[in-house]
Amino acid sequence: MIADRHGLTATAIPALFVFLLGALRAGLDSLGGRLAFQAARAELSRRREIAATALAARSQLDSDRPASGFAASLIAEQAETIVPYLARFRPARLKASAVPLVILICIAPVSWLAALILLFTAPLIPVFMALIGWQAKAASEKQLAETGGLNAFLLDRLRGLATIRALGAIDRTALRVRADAEQLKMRTMAVLKIAFLSSAVLELFAALGVAAMAVYVGFNLLGAIDVGTWSGRLSLTQGLFILLLAPSFFEPLRELSAVWHDQAAGEAALDALDALSSTGMTLPGWRDERVAETSRDRTLPSINVDRLCFRHQPGQMPVFDGFGLAIAAGEHVALLGESGAGKTTMLSLIAGLVCSESGTIHVGGQRLNDISASALRRRMAWIGQRPHIFAGTMTSNITLGRPEVSPHSVQQAIDLAHLRRTVTQHGAMSIGEGGAGMSGGEALRLAIARAAATPHVDIILADEPTAHLDTETAREVTDALLAIARGRTLVVATHDPVLAARMGRIIHIDASVREEAA
Known part of the structure; x- marks a missing residue:
């Protein structure tokens, strides 16, 4: 303009x-x-x-x-x-x-x-x-x-x-x-x-x-x-x-x-x-982990495995092919076998950490599947041979932030796991990351205390709890394990014949599964 x-x-x-x-x-x-x-x-x-x-949905296996x-x-x-x-x-x-x-x-x-x-x-x-x-x-x-x-x-x-x-x-x-x-x-x-x-x-x-x-x-x-x-x-x-x-x-x-x-x-x-x-080998019932309610049935559960087939990857040789197993309610059983025989895999299958290719697993008469796995896992406690210890106090490592674990339950668990002396030595001091400052036996007894403090646990699954331990420490861990398993169903995967001998029954897992009374 x-x-x-x-x-x-x-x-x-x-x-x-x-x-x-x-x-x-x-x-x-x-x-x-x-x-x-x-x-x-x-x-x-x-x-x-x-x-x-x-x-979170991926299986540990x-x-x-x-x-x-x-x-x-x-x-x-x-x-x-x-x-x-x-x-x-x-x-x-x-x-x-x-x-x-x-x-x-x-x-x-x-x-x-x-x-x-x-x-x-x-x-x-x-x-x-x-x-x-x-x-x-x-x-x-x-x-x-x-x-x-x-x-x-x-x-x-x-x-x-x-x-x-x-x-x-x-x-x-x-x-x-x-x-x-x-x-x-x-x-x-x-x-x-x-x-x-x-x-x-x-x-x-x-x-x-x-x-x-x-x-x-x-x-x-x-x-x-x-x-x-x-x-x-x-x-x-x-x-x-x-x-x-x-x-x-x-x-x-x-x-x-x-x-x-x-x-x-x-x-x-x-x-x-x-x-x-992308999803791989999924954990059964993982969608219900946060909302699963603890079963009100306080009857000790039995475990029945029938014609189970499982392989880690398609095309590989099966770890189990038509495997069967029966464990009575309240029974203490040792799964004895060489390394690589499938003992840890069997515990993982019983715990519902992975799906089988075929066959069935019943826990307390209830079939373990994607619907029931989360609720059934709430009734189980897992004790691994290398338990993870978090940075923090002994008490926090036992409760793991679970509000249902009361202070009284923690003290009972410490006594059952023979941890009183260790707790007294550490006091309120924090444990280092990965269990720094603790021996292997103390770490395993801490894992046992976690299981003992967990309410509503009817089944205890222990994976090589005495591996790499000296004789005296292995005996203490075994005593603690049997103490918390009193009145519960206990399944132990081990290649230690001394530990297996203290169980009520031994099941050999190898090329041909056989049983013997302890």
């Missing part, structure tokens, strides 16, 4: 209108960004919950379970790259698809040549970005796997630090960590290089497009070019209109380039989470 010799007063209202439109656009952009971020956080939380649920360090790194840290992918890249991609098309429709009635310039320069950007994007995604997937692998390696070595130190392998382990860290650095730099390259490519083509448009409009206004319009040359208003819209035409594409690396990292994290969420 100023070019047409109108005064400032006449331009005030249009200028105010333009200002209000700009303020409205800024407000909508801010609101849209906030809503997109909230939606992305909600989607991330949903996917994390799915992945964590899938991990599933050999394909991902490493703990990798799963923790992926869910807690690397999954965060999904947020910028959903909150920034996807809206930018949608904007880059819609806004240039609208601007093209607005420019075409003014100058068909200007519209053609934009139409031919714009597609070059997505083509080159797609080519770069394939490489970026591949590099991000490799970097993601390298990060998870390094975290898993570190966690594994930290757990076995005492063994590494004892065998003099500290330097070797440090060199391996250094080499893996260097490899991770190279993977990360490769991702960053591709990200910078993608931004540079898009900025170049956007600048060339705007420059070509400016050259055309300038020469047309000077009269050097007479083509490209529907009638005559461009007016100053039309030229300014096209020049002002040209940067806006490429702006969504420039925004897309700024967040292009988010696509590679986000899609790689989504694929990794989906792989982590």
Whole structure:
């Protein structure tokens, strides 16, 4: 309007209108960004919950379970790259698809040549970005796997630090960590290089497009070019209109380039989470773990296994093929056999930690299946040969935060497990992570105390409780185990004939199952 010799007063209202439109656009952009971020956080939380649920549903016997360090790194840290992918890249991609098309429709009635310039320069950007994007995604997937692998390696070595130190392998382990860290650095730099390259490519083509448009409009206004319009040359208003819209035409594409690396990292994290969420060998009744009610039937349960078949992986030799077993209510039974005979697997099947291929297991007359497994597990206590001891006090390691375990039950459990002297020595001091400061026998008696303090337990399953213990400590652990098993059904998997001899009955698990009275 100023070019047409109108005064400032006449331009005030249009200028105010333009200002209000700009303020409205800024407000909508801010609101849209906030809503997109909230939606992305909600989607991330949903996917994390799915992945964590899938991990919780995996059986302890599933050999394909991902490493703990990798799963923790992926869910807690690397999954965060999904947020910028959903909150920034996807809206930018949608904007880059819609806004240039609208601007093209607005420019075409003014100058068909200007519209053609934009139409031919714009597609070059997505083509080159797609080519770069394939490489970026591949590099991000490799970097993601390298990060998870390094975290898993570190966690594994930290757990076995005492063994590494004892065998003099500290330097070797440090060199391996250094080499893996260097490899991770190279993977990360490769991702960053591709990200910078993608931004540079898009900025170049956007600048060339705007420059070509400016050259055309300038020469047309000077009269050097007479083509490209529907009638005559461009007016100053039309030229300014096209020049002002040209940067806006490429702006969504420039925004897309700024967040292009988010696509590679986000899609790689989504694929990794989906792989982590895939189900393998599931834990029977895992859906009912939180809501399962303890059975009110206080009758001691019997255990009956009939024609059981089980193999760890399809195509492998079966661990059990037509296996049968009967344990009376309140009976103390030892499953005796060599290492690898399937004793721990049998305990896991009885505990409902994995599904059998065929056959049935009845506990207290109730068939163990996906519906009943959770409630039946509430009646069982598991004592492993390497119980996990948490960092904390002796009392907290016995209660494990369970409100149903009363202080009186804890004290009774300590006495039954012969832990009174150990509790007195430790007092209120915290136990180190992994049971640091406790002997193997004390850790096993602590696991026995956990079982003793658990209410409504009718069946105790013990897996090699005296393995790797000296004779005196093994006798103390056995005494504690028999003390808490009084009035309960006890099944012990062992290759220790001394422990087996103290059970009421011995069942040999080997190539041919046979029984003998103790």
